[in-house]
Amino acid sequence: MTAPPRLPQAPARDATADVRPTAAGLRKSLADWSRAGGPFDPALLAAHEETESFPTEACAALDAWGLPEFYVPARYGGRQERLEEFIALLRRIAARDLTVAVAHGKTFLGGVCVWAADEEGPAHLLARQVLAGEPVAWGLTEPGGGSDLLAGSLTATRHGSGWRLNGRKWPVNNATRGNLMCVLARTEPGGGARGFTVFLLDKRATAAGTVRALPKMPTHGIRGADISGLEFDDARLPAHAVVGAVGSGIELVLKSLQLTRIVCVSLSLGAGDHALGLLRRFLGERRLYGRGLADLPHARDVAGRALARQFLAEVVAHTAARAAHRIPEQLSVVSAVTKAFVPSLIQGQLRLIGDLLGARGFFTDVEGYGGFAKLERDHQVVPLFDGSTWVNRAGLAAVLPLLRPGRRPAPDDAGSPARWLREDHPLDPLDADRLRLLAPRDDVLGALPALVAELAADEGESPTVGLARALLAASERLSADIGALRPAAGAPSTAAMRLAERYEWCFAGAAALALYRARPRLRDGVWGGGLWLRGCLALSLEALDAAPADAAPVFVELGTLLAAVPDAPATLLGTDEEDASASLPDAPATDIPRAGEVEAA
Known part of the structure; x- marks a missing residue:
């Protein structure tokens, strides 16, 4: 089967422009990108679905628009301030294509432990990477473990001043595509509530052969997303890879x-x-x-x-x-x-x-x-x-x-x-x-x-x-x-x-x-x-x-x-809250009857 055509990446956004990305602006951009030949062209996204290939063009367009800025809290140089605004942005993308929203939005999930730990060093380091468009994965689940975090068997053992990782994380969104992953690892043999720690892994800083990508999983839906995993074989991490305190991972x-x-x-x-x-x-x-x-x-x-x-x-x-x-x-x-x-x-x-x-x-x-x-x-x-x-x-x-x-x-x-x-x-x-x-x-x-x-x-x-x-x-x-x-x-x-x-x-x-x-x-x-x-x-x-x-x-x-009233936005938040609303249609240009003015047969 022929792979979907690859479009050129969207041009980088002018960082000097005094333009603040908003939900209203994203709505207009999505409409433009959804035209024939655009990165959100339904035919292109359907082709990615059919071939189970990653929607690279759509994600590149979101990068250029500035969406990664909303994954980073304002105190670390990003634009993430109000959660309702961020939800409105992802809602608009999901309304166009759910796979793209899952594939791109995973970076927020991947970085949230670092922001929650509120440690200046790792947070600023990760912020620079995310703002540069680097995707981040969140390695929580393991084969056979389901949703039981305490069943995790991937271990992190001390090695000099650093750590060694051994085990698997699977299935994980963005595991293969991204270089960065927050990993929950067992740091005490007995596990327990204080026996796990979160680490920020950069695959590029590990020795060859110690971190291997597991094959992409065929899935019923979101077929184009990178749902795969990683296997660690004595992958060495520096001491500063620890996120939060040692033993605080579960909390x-x-x-x-x-x-x-x-x-x-x-x-x-x-x-x-x-x-x-x-x-x-x-x-x-x-x-x-x-x-x-x-x-x-x-x-x-x-x-x-x-x-x-x-x-x-x-x-x-x-x-x-x-x-x-x-x-x-x-x-x-x-x-x-x-x-x-x-x-x-x-x-x-x-x-x-x-x-x-x-x-x-x-x-x-x-x-x-x-x-x-x-x-x-x-x-x-x-x-x-x-x-x-x-x-x-x-x-x-x-x-x-x-x-x-x-x-x-x-x-x-x-x-x-x-x-x-x-x-x-x-x-x-x-x-x-x-x-x-x-x-x-x-x-x-x-x-x-x-x-x-x-x-x-x-x-x-x-x-x-x-x-x-x-x-x-x-x-x-x-x-x-x-x-x-x-x-x-x-x-x-x-x-x-x-x-x-x-x-x-x-x-x-x-x-x-x-x-x-x-x-x-x-x-x-x-x-x-x-x-x-x-x-x-x-x-x-x-x-x-x-x-x-x-x-x-x-x-x-x-x-x-x-x-x-087909033009009335099916939302309660309203188009006068553009930074926090998520309605897809524009505000109707004609007068809209109020409830009760349309007779129900």
């Missing part, structure tokens, strides 16, 4: 995962954007039984449910990104909820849309829709990244007794998410020193009673208030069921895992209500009048088996608007 990785799990869901948000774009096109083109598909109530219901899932995923991701700055002490819970919840939510959205697309979602050569099959395959790996859904949910299940709603005092007004989700609320810089392995409480779900009371005081007995009260009642039942849960050793029970999943839905509903209270402008516009919030709450209540009988029509109304 450092677990704290770093609190950040990467939040960033990871940008891949799901981008996948949802892509799928909704295909769905909108299908609703406008397809005809059945002499009628447009959008005229059929079932199609509108499915479309509305898909849109509500996107809104709820966006709410949780945005809340988590801000929580990383505002309440990092609680990020062990927030990140676990976010990573378990968002990819699963979008995977369900893709199933809904795929069922509606029918054959168009299955065949790869149907004009305009051939990318859906690739998108669906690519996204299946996202729930596995940075701890699978099961791993994150099990971690949440283990601490449910400490998080039981009502057990801790509700946050005061200053600590309420409705305050720090406001657009004008100042955010502290990311501070890894404030991360904790065990969160003392959860202010997002803890704020639910006050949020419901404030909403009722403002709106009286509206349909939105009715759904909010139903969510509060479901949260109270969850609290009672957690209180009745018997503690058990070992892996969490099925009952505990189900409670953890219910906790995620209650958290998501509370986050949606907090964002609604924090952003008055979200009560206006095409998704306004409480419509988007009712969709999010109805979705949560259905999953909790607590939805009122009259909740379902909200999905038909959402689906009707999605089809009737």
